[in-house]
Amino acid sequence: MKLREVMEDFCEDQRYKGNSPATLTFYRDNFEHFLKDTGLETLEELTSSAVRSWLLGHSHLSRTTLATYDRALRVLTGWAWKRGYVRTDPLADLPKPKARRTEPETFTPEQVRAILEAALAGRNPKRNAALVVLLLDTGLRIGEAVSLTLHDINWPAGWLRVDGKTGPRSVPFGRKAKQRLRAYVDQERRVESRSVASVFLTDDGRKLPPTAATKALIRLAWSSPVSVDRFQLELDCSGRTVHEESFHLCALPS
Numbered sequence: 001m002k003l004r005e006v007m008e009d010f011c012e013d014q015r016y017k018g019n020s021p022a023t024l025t026f027y028r029d030n031f032e033h034f035l036k037d038t039g040l041e042t043l044e045e046l047t048s049s050a051v052r053s054w055l056l057g058h059s060h061l062s063r064t065t066l067a068t069y070d071r072a073l074r075v076l077t078g079w080a081w082k083r084g085y086v087r088t089d090p091l092a093d094l095p096k097p098k099a100r101r102t103e104p105e106t107f108t109p110e111q112v113r114a115i116l117e118a119a120l121a122g123r124n125p126k127r128n129a130a131l132v133v134l135l136l137d138t139g140l141r142i143g144e145a146v147s148l149t150l151h152d153i154n155w156p157a158g159w160l161r162v163d164g165k166t167g168p169r170s171v172p173f174g175r176k177a178k179q180r181l182r183a184y185v186d187q188e189r190r191v192e193s194r195s196v197a198s199v200f201l202t203d204d205g206r207k208l209p210p211t212a213a214t215k216a217l218i219r220l221a222w223s224s225p226v227s228v229d230r231f232q233l234e235l236d237c238s239g240r241t242v243h244e245e246s247f248h249l250c251a252l253p254s
Contacts, residue, residue: 001043001085007031010079020167030072043085046077048094055097066097107136118220124203128216130177130184131200137177142217143210149197150185 011024011031038054040046051073055066074091081089107115119128134145144164152161158178160171173181181199191205198207 003040003043003046004035006043006080006085007035007076009083010076013079018167020164022164027072027075030069031076034069034073043080046073047090051091052094063098070097112136115220118223122219122223124188124216126180126184126188127200127208128220130180131213132217132220133177133180134173137174138171140171142213146198146200146208146210146213148199150199151197153181153199155182 007028011027014027015024034040034054037057038050040050051070055070058066058069074096077086077089077091080086115132116129119125119132122128131145134140135142138145138160140160140162141164144162147163148160154160155178158172158174160173162169162171185199189199189201191201193205196205196207200208200213202208202212
């Protein structure tokens with residue numbers, strides 16, 4: 001059976017189960033990369049030795065990336081075995097590559113102050129300050145933050161409805177994030193049409209794209225008076241933790 005057809009059937013099955021578009025994109029991107037590199041055409045060619053050789057050919061990549069590739073293919077072969085496409089799971093006996101586990105870095109009080117001062121001194125000050133504080137407070141990914149709509153904010157309860165990679169979830173946000181977000185929505189956010197519900201907007205009233213938000217964070221890192229690694233902001237202002245003494249610094253003047 002054609003390997004590409006099996007992969008497409010797998011993705012359709014995941015879509016039917018209700019997996020998010022981001023999850024489907026994850027699988028499709030990994031499968032496409034594998035097919036392009038290996039040139040395999042049939043399911044019978046998808047063996048443990050073929051996968052091992054492919055992963056060894058990418059030994060220059062991080063262990064985490066290799067483990068991600070491996071995980072996507074294992075889910076596929078396990079699914080193919082359960083569906084009866086193969087008699088046995090070809091990757092069942094292949095050892096898993098170990099991902100290196102590292103403790104997340106934390107932002108220091110000086111870094112938090114520097115980032116916020118840079119945000120408040122630049123263009124779209126209330127928007128950028130609200131975005132930074134929200135990311136630090138909640139651990140949202142940048143894409144999740146800029147996808148928020150006004151309907152997703154429960155102001156009295158302090159909860160956000162977030163549609164992420166694993167599906168919808170509720171995320172609490174604190175007093176400082178609420179203050180920054182409210183100041184932006186009430187004083188700086190401008191739209192030409194009430195039909196635009198996105199929270200974070202561009203200058204012309206459109207939804208702020210994740211790439212534009214990322215670039216704004218990089219500019220903040222470059223302009224900060226304290227050393228802040230721009231990639232620390234670009235890759236995961238979301239997902240990084242905040243030093244326990246840092247968050248009172250978010251009360252900088254608006």
